[in-house]
Amino acid sequence: MKVTLDDILAGESRHVLQTYRRQPVAFVRGAGAHLFDVDGRDYLDFVSGIGVASLGHAHPGLAAAIAEQAATLLHTSNLYYHPFQADAASRLSQLSGLPRVFFCNSGAEAVEACLKFARRYWHTQGAKGRVGFVAIEGGFSGRTFGALSVTHDANYRAPFAPLLEPVTFVDPRAPEALASAVTDRTAAIIAEPMQGEGGIRPLSREFADAINEVCTRTGTLYIADEVQTGLGRTGYPFYSQALGLRPDLISVGKALGGGVPMGAALVSERVAQAIAPGDHGSTYGGNLLGTRAASFVLDQLLNQGLLEHIQDVGAHFERRLRALALRHPAITEVRGAGLMRGLQLVYDAKPIVDLARERGLLVNRTDEKVVRLLPPLTIEAAEIDRATDILDGVFAAVPAEGQV
Template sequence: MTRVAQGPTLQDIQALEIAHVLQTYRRQPVAFVRGHGVHLYDAEGRAYLDFLSGIGVATLGHAHEGLAAALADQAATLLHTSNLFFHPLQGRVAAALSRLSGLERAFLCNSGTEANEACLKFARRYWRAQGVTDRTDFVAFAHGFAGRSMGSLSVTWDEHYRTPFAPLVPGVTFVDPDRPEEVAAAVTGKTAAVIAEPIQGEGGVRPLPQATADAIRDACASTGTLFIADEVQCGLGRTGEYFHFPAVGLSPDLVAVGKALGSGMPVAAALVSARVASAIAFGDHGTTYGGNLLACRAALCFLDALEGGLLAHVKSVGALLGAELRALASRQPAIVDVRGKGLMWGLVLDRDAAPVVPAALARGLVVNRTDERVVRLLPPYIVTNADVHDGVARLEAALADVVGGPS
């Protein structure tokens, strides 16, 4: 291919990284150097349709004019002052998140991991504030993912992530989400909180079964246990609704959000009910960067767009994507299940899905593989109906390249 892009080649970029960057990621051999809308462009100038949005992050697409202008304006005005002082944007972000979620207060932080970490700490703090010192345990779910810090890793299921870092936070019980009858026994008088993703993301796009959601609701109600909804991946419009917890009849005391919120700027939040908020005192938790002006400016840009029509768009284009994926599954026998909602989908294959990722890249499509056999799609919210047709056609061709069948 003729190289049209200026700047370092893929080989230059790879060599420098491999020499100096701690090797914790097994990357695809592609270096993206710019983006526009739903498209990414690599160092060789090749265009890709982005159906992953940086793992559910670039909701407004790439190089979004309004976001770029807002960030440039904010950078030229004031970036950061710390949480020692007030600034005009953090309260606006918290108010918007409260309006959308129904939870009264927000703690602004920088990542989904930090949002979950804050939720776990606030849950323990709640019980201690009641004078209860032995409600420190957590109930989490098989296939769940909450992050890689010691606390959030402790409620993350995958043994590959956990074992090298043992011992983790004690007192975590994992329940199989397909065994709702086990929830009641796992939630005891020592449980501080139950944590669950209403739709599991990293675990393979697995919606929480309704019977399990019912069992969580009942167990929390009968024991007073707090419920933490980890909506870092499935929340803030990803499913075509502001949040997924109402769809399964859950009323969380705490909600973790991230990813979508900054559309590429690192910003996340722990949303807290009035009951839990009343137990949190000055100095209980903190962060230097969390909720700084630049991050909040990005969040406001995203939240304005979401409330200003983008959510309705996700709902309609998401319905088309779901229908197209189901139609694809009816033509491609290697697809054994299609799971998800809105713009969050997993195609479950009858085999390891890893080879589909490079095959899709070769067809100019960005997707990823999670939980071994699942091809995951998390397109930007601005994706159009035409992009959906294009993306599904590319995916069908990539699947045919890997497993055979119609392309």
């Protein structure tokens, strides 16, 4: 019997905790940059599961690797060795320049690990008062307690106080404020090199330089939260590299497993030296399924030309979006890099997201007035053309005040 959207909505409203505001569509199948709903309708996917489906949907090579692993051995725990952690870790270290990797299952867990490792570093140095964090206004690092503590949005934070302390937030437009925010109690600065949930906002060069300067002068660690920007999304392996940042720790998630839940904390040698067995752990972290999937995704980036593809189509994407902005005054700015793009609108982006979906294109709203575009990293130029053509019609159909 065919499942209907109404059946799914009824079941969810009875039994699923209502923490999400979902859009009225249910997907059952995917292929490349396309998703198909319960009625067989075809959508072009420029959300990719919020930057997760890095190789698109149902990638034959990834599917084969996962299927083979599922039929062989999925999980044994971190009580024992298996063949795939070292492989995925060495590929991550090749891309990042950071030599050591801790595996976990999500972006928030990767951030938690980085925060713990930063505190552990100073504890090991005997500087037990260096426990604080400096984070960035507009930043988002996840929903668990540590990650939430360095996330700026008061709506996410307030109902769960008290959070981890002390955390000081700095305005990313005020690099000069960073030096005074970092004190002799600061363990680390945590910053996304380009804010994702915050509206596709790259850090300025000046702010990046200020991070480098204060970290060099005070020994403060820098944690680059690259859960959204990492692994090729911006056309760079990591966007911190584009800004000349020198992270001691990098949090990774989303794209890493191509849809298999995976996260990782990448760690410099000086921080790694401070970590001892028993300091951190995860039952699932780095299991055979996850690391096998991650190795496949990382191989695409390192050896199969995916990074170069992202740079090529990313430049094409930017040209198309700039042309779109020229035709529609509601778009005041095109931000981002590679295949991580945001359109700043003068009005709430919701009508654009809704009408685009009705016309077969999935895009996402963030920071209220921003249309966020995160297509699969395998997206083709022709699909970008199709998506921007749909957006052209959508912007033309939404009146200037943003009401359909």
